[in-house]
Amino acid sequence: DIVLTQSPGTLSLSPGERASLSCRASQSISNNYLAWLQQKPGQAPRLLIHGASSRAAGIPDRFSGSGSGTDFTLTISRLEPEDFAVYYCQQYGKSPWTFGQGTKVEIK
């Protein structure tokens, strides 16, 4: 199985700051089939990015994804209060699809 390792585990930032979250895969992800999801407490996840860099419908442009192969990054250009949440990366290039362990973005 492809193991996804996210870093850091927790990111403490203030509203308005820039957030950079990392996702590293144990092997190259075919076709850059890498997604980013956001999850708030008590809620279902929400897809933000697919194909490493394409925003899902309705996602604000302050969210952007980059990377290829084994190294991927989610960037939130300016944190809004509603962006404080847990973020997961997910690969769907090779079955079984797998998730990273998550990065919590908390208010500093």
Next chain:
Amino acid sequence: QVQLQQWGAGLLKPSETLSLSCTIYRGSFSDYFWAWIRQPPGKGLEWIAEINHGGSTIYNPSLRSRVTISVDTSRTQFSLKLTSVTAADTAMYYCSQVALAGNSLYNYWGQGTLVTVSS
């Protein structure tokens, strides 16, 4: 904000079968696929299975022998069955739909069903 509706039993005894269903959101989409994902309390996400509009399925090998995902012929709902449950299957179970329209990808989720396995 579209939310899929999911339903099924929330409390099971060991060895019983988990059965969950989820509505499908129909729109002007060119393609669809549907999936089940679970999340043990306080832990991360685990993908269980996926089925596409044509009925092709993919399963997590770790659960393959116990899982069936299906979609009804009218494409109004899709379902999950997990046999011989144990305490390790206790989790929040989510249904998810991905739909494509042109170059846009839409993703919808159910509200989640907490399934507890306990004797």
